[in-house]
Amino acid sequence: MEVNTSSFRKAKNKVEKLKRFYTHLAVYMVINTIITTVKVMSNTNSGETFEEAFFSFSTYASWIVWGLVIAIHAFSVFGLPRIVGDDWEERKIQQFMNEEFEHNKK
Template structure:
């Protein structure tokens, strides 16, 4: 039984690390891609005669950061905030509940 518990603990820890890794990859891609998009848009707008402030604070430049930023925020909430609200063992409780339901239905 001790081996089973340690295996389950390892799987849970590995799952948490994987979720955290996916978030950090998502965050890194967000900054890299949005920086490239912003740079291209600013250079294009500067060539069209706009000032740097006009080019930088253009709605189409800001909206890219904003919309994807909302997605990053939701992802961050699912990784960091949801366990705070539901509790660290929420997944385990749900699994046990469904397993109990299945055993009763058999």
């Protein structure tokens, strides 16, 4: 089976994007779990009940804000290629190369 260099590059690029997304997601889960644990422990030591500490908006603020960033990252990896097409990058590169060629001809 012969492998096209361009196809290999595309596949490798997709794998790298997936790897970065899953790494980002894992870091999000681990760090926010640690932040939540520390926040709840700190608040319960300050006199709040577990429920008050756990269900406080400030406990979930980092989950929400960072979660929006994760959602944008997920969209760029999974949703955007479906909307603009898998060959969008190649079309843009070709467009810019053509524009540069036309500009240099003048």
